Amino acid sequence: MSKKRKYDEHREFKLQWEEEFFFTERNSKPFCLICQSQPSQFKVSNLKSHYDTNHSSFGNEFPTGSSDSRKNKLSTMKLQLNKQNQCYIGIFQRNR
Ligand SMILES: [Zn+2]
Numbered sequence: 001m002s003k004k005r006k007y008d009e010h011r012e013f014k015l016q017w018e019e020e021f022f023f024t025e026r027n028s029k030p031f032c033l034i035c036q037s038q039p040s041q042f043k044v045s046n047l048k049s050h051y052d053t054n055h056s057s058f059g060n061e062f063p064t065g066s067s068d069s070r071k072n073k074l075s076t077m078k079l080q081l082n083k084q085n086q087c088y089i090g091i092f093q094r095n096r
Contacts, residue, residue, distance in 0.1 A: 012042060013025040013030065013042055014044075017030070017044070017047055018033075018074055018078075019064070019070065019071065019074055020048075020051075020064070021047045021048060021050070021051040022034050022051065022055065022058070022074065022077065023047050023050075023051075024078060024081070026038070026081075029042075030042055030046075030047055031081075032050060032051075032054075033074070033077040033078065033081065034054070034055050034058055034077075035054060035055070037050070
C-alpha cells in the first residue's frame with residue numbers, strides 16, 4: 001500500500017466500487033448499473049452519494065457482506081449490460 005498514488009484515486013475506477021455502489025466502468029466513465037446514469041467523475045464521494053440517495057433500498061435488499069446475493073445480482077446486471085451493448089451495436093450496424 002503506497003500513499004503516493006493518492007492523487008490517482010479520483011481518476012481511476014476501482015473494482016470494489018462495483019460491489020459497493022453498483023458502479024462499473026463504461027467508456028472511461030462510471031456507470032450506474034441500477035439506473036444506468038453516468039456521473040462524469042470517478043469520485044468515490046459522487047458515487048457513494050448517488051448510491052445512498054437513489055438506491056438505499058437496493059442496499060437493504062442486497063446487503064453487503066454476509067450473503068452472495070449481492071455478488072450474484074452484480075454479475076447478473078453486468079451480463080445484462082453486455083447483452084444490451086451487443087444489442088445497440090447490432091441496431092447501429094443495421095441502420096448504416
Ligand atoms: Zn443509479
